[in-house]
Amino acid sequence: MNKLFRNSRKRMRYKPKEYAESLMDSLAEADAGNKEEILKRFVKLLRKTGDVVYWRQISEAISDEETKRKGGAPVSIESARELDESRKAVISAFFSKEDRLKFKPNPDLVAGIRITVGGSNVLDFSFEKKLRGLFS
Amino acid sequence: MSREIIEKIKKEIEGFKDKPQWEETGIISEVGDGIARAIGLYGALSQELIYIESAGSSGDIPALLFNLEESSLSLVILGEGDEVKVGDRIKKSGKVLSINASEKLLGRVVDPLGRAIDGKGIIAPDEKAKDMLLEKKAPSVMERESVGSPLHTGIKAIDAMIPIGRGQRELIIGDRQTGKTAVAIDAILNQKQEEDRPVFCIYVAVGQKNSKIAKIVKNLEENGALKYTVIVSAPASSSAAMQYLAPFAGAAIGEYFMEQGSDALVIYDDLSKHADAYRQLSLLLRRPPGREAYPGDIFYLHSRLLERAAKLSKEKGGGSLTALPIVETKLGDVSAYVPTNVISITDGQIYLESSLFYQGIRPAINVGLSVSRVGSAAQTKAIKKVASKLRLELAQFRELKAFVQFASELDENTKKQIKRGELFTEVLKQGEKKPLSFDKEAVILYAATGGFMDDIEISKVGEFENKFLDFLDAMHRKTVLDAIRKSGAIDEKTEANLKSALEEFKAIFSKK
Numbered sequence: 001m002n003k004l005f006r007n008s009r010k011r012m013r014y015k016p017k018e019y020a021e022s023l024m025d026s027l028a029e030a031d032a033g034n035k036e037e038i039l040k041r042f043v044k045l046l047r048k049t050g051d052v053v054y055w056r057q058i059s060e061a062i063s064d065e066e067t068k069r070k071g072g073a074p075v076s077i078e079s080a081r082e083l084d085e086s087r088k089a090v091i092s093a094f095f096s097k098e099d100r101l102k103f104k105p106n107p108d109l110v111a112g113i114r115i116t117v118g119g120s121n122v123l124d125f126s127f128e129k130k131l132r133g134l135f136s
Numbered sequence: 137m138s139r140e141i142i143e144k145i146k147k148e149i150e151g152f153k154d155k156p157q158w159e160e161t162g163i164i165s166e167v168g169d170g171i172a173r174a175i176g177l178y179g180a181l182s183q184e185l186i187y188i189e190s191a192g193s194s195g196d197i198p199a200l201l202f203n204l205e206e207s208s209l210s211l212v213i214l215g216e217g218d219e220v221k222v223g224d225r226i227k228k229s230g231k232v233l234s235i236n237a238s239e240k241l242l243g244r245v246v247d248p249l250g251r252a253i254d255g256k257g258i259i260a261p262d263e264k265a266k267d268m269l270l271e272k273k274a275p276s277v278m279e280r281e282s283v284g285s286p287l288h289t290g291i292k293a294i295d296a297m298i299p300i301g302r303g304q305r306e307l308i309i310g311d312r313q314t315g316k317t318a319v320a321i322d323a324i325l326n327q328k329q330e331e332d333r334p335v336f337c338i339y340v341a342v343g344q345k346n347s348k349i350a351k352i353v354k355n356l357e358e359n360g361a362l363k364y365t366v367i368v369s370a371p372a373s374s375s376a377a378m379q380y381l382a383p384f385a386g387a388a389i390g391e392y393f394m395e396q397g398s399d400a401l402v403i404y405d406d407l408s409k410h411a412d413a414y415r416q417l418s419l420l421l422r423r424p425p426g427r428e429a430y431p432g433d434i435f436y437l438h439s440r441l442l443e444r445a446a447k448l449s450k451e452k453g454g455g456s457l458t459a460l461p462i463v464e465t466k467l468g469d470v471s472a473y474v475p476t477n478v479i480s481i482t483d484g485q486i487y488l489e490s491s492l493f494y495q496g497i498r499p500a501i502n503v504g505l506s507v508s509r510v511g512s513a514a515q516t517k518a519i520k521k522v523a524s525k526l527r528l529e530l531a532q533f534r535e536l537k538a539f540v541q542f543a544s545e546l547d548e549n550t551k552k553q554i555k556r557g558e559l560f561t562e563v564l565k566q567g568e569k570k571p572l573s574f575d576k577e578a579v580i581l582y583a584a585t586g587g588f589m590d591d592i593e594i595s596k597v598g599e600f601e602n603k604f605l606d607f608l609d610a611m612h613r614k615t616v617l618d619a620i621r622k623s624g625a626i627d628e629k630t631e632a633n634l635k636s637a638l639e640e641f642k643a644i645f646s647k648k
Binding site for chain 2: 015017108116119120121122123124125129130132133134
């Protein structure tokens with residue numbers, strides 16, 4: 001049933017990254033008074049294309065794009081368990097203010113943490129990786 | 137025993153070193169039908185082997201990188217596609233797909249990734265084993281030599297009129313149920329008789345029924361041919377990716393033997409199904425469809441595969457790889473897309489016809505439409521001597537046969553020509569799994585073309601043939617058969633011996 005639902009779901013008309021780039025470009029070019037109007041039109045466009053159902057991915061892409069334009073990078077920090085604030089602070093100290101840090105618990109890691117910068121560079125300290133290395 | 141295992145694991149853990157470092161990675165964004173789309177991994181190369189770290193799988197799942205787009209990658213999953221999920225990570229291997237080829241593969245049935253699937257256990261490691269790339273550039277002009285030595289199929293009609301040379305690409309084409317696979321299997325069986333220079337065989341089954349593959353394996357085993365044959369199997373139940381890779385795996389194994397200086401024969405059964413598998417992959421990858429929905433590079437797919445068949449120069453070891461691709465036509469339509477492509481790529485074709493098959497002419501080879509572009513350069517002198525007239529006389533016979541349907545009275549000469557044509561057609565009939573060594577083919581064809589069988593009734597030609605071969609085997613083995621086999625020719629002395637043997641046998645045969 002799930003498979004059927006997945007296959008029947010409509011494909012996105014444009015990619016989240018394309019939406020994010022075009023919105024950020026429009027906002028950068030617009031006057032200060034016009035920005036709200038642009039945001040309204042953007043939401044209207046999403047409704048028209050039907051891609052509003054993918055809002056979570058699009059908003060994520062917009063945040064990433066904003067971070068990149070400010071000179072930072074989106075950083076995802078996965079840990080086997082929820083990290084306490086002191087540990088989060090220790091890890092955050094390694095990154096600049098412009099970076100957008102996102103902490104996420106991931107029990108699949110078993111233990112340790114995994115840091116992904118810019119969506120494609122990974123530093124993996126997880127126990128899961130060590131186990132994979134041992135048995136593959 | 138369990139203690140030993142524990143100690144072994146302990147040792148592995150003690151010796152395990154892991155130095156975390158920055159790695160490039162990508163994320164699966166879409167998956168379905170054996171195809172996955174991913175984002176990231178910007179440094180990946182086309183056709184690179186990618187590993188998917190799936191949470192549901194114990195190990196990494198291999199995938200092949202097909203499409204490199206601006207913001208995404210398209211991967212063809214080579215393992216269990218069901219275990220891959222959106223969000224799984226992917227990593228580069230830095231390698232392109234290869235198969236570990238060695239002589240240990242002989243007698244085994246493997247999948248396109250070289251894993252044994254015959255239930256006889258893993259393939260034993262071999263010192264001489266080599267990783268052969270599935271996608272490899274064909275030998276260049278300078279590395280090649282012209283095709284000169286014959287590859288005997290053991291089928292009289294082929295060896296006499298459509299000779300195949302070692303390093304040639306000869307297409308076997310015909311409708312379903314016309315005996316295409318039987319011709320190819322007979323060619324494999326006949327290699328048992330090639331004592332001077334053995335030929336290693338690779339049979340690639342693409343999209344075939346498992347029952348058919350099992351039957352072929354049994355057939356080869358029973359006839360002692362499996363020991364020099366490798367079977368690469370991608371049955372109809374396997375994924376389109378596996379079916380697409382199978383011929384390339386077969387070519388890679390064949391190249392291993394060729395590079396060792398040996399001769400190899402690879403049979404692709406069949407390229408129509410291979411094209412269909414590639415079409416399926418291409419459509420799922422959203423590549424633009426062309427004629428008959430095949431992608432634009434369908435010609436290149438087969439040309440780069442078949443171009444790998446070659447006869448290497450002496451400097452390169454002198455090995456050869458002969459390719460016998462099979463293509464299935466629909467209702468005899470040779471002008472369809474894939475058949476015309478493969479006809480233009482290969483060095484000739486053996487055309488099998490349903491009407492001939494149902495008339496009882498087996499193998500159902502249409503001699504008029506079949507051709508070998510290598511020609512008599514790839515024929516032993518003995519066969520060349522006896523078969524030169526055969527093709528011409530058969531062509532004349534076919535023309536006359538069509539003409540006499542309208543004529544009521546025929547002159548003696550025409551009647552004689554028709555009778556000889558019928559005799560030749562009968563002589564060229566041959567049972568399945570009964571390939572003949574070239575010396576035996578030569579003596580039979582000598583008897584037919586030399587007029588020694590003109591007075592034999594058509595219904596008794598088969599009997600004459602079998603008994604004559606038995607007679608020669610028993611009475612004139614050394615002076616006739618061995619002499620032809622040794623020299624490869626029918627010299628004056630052997631010819632005289634053969635003539636006297638024929639006369640002697642005819643006297644016995646006519647008495648019965």
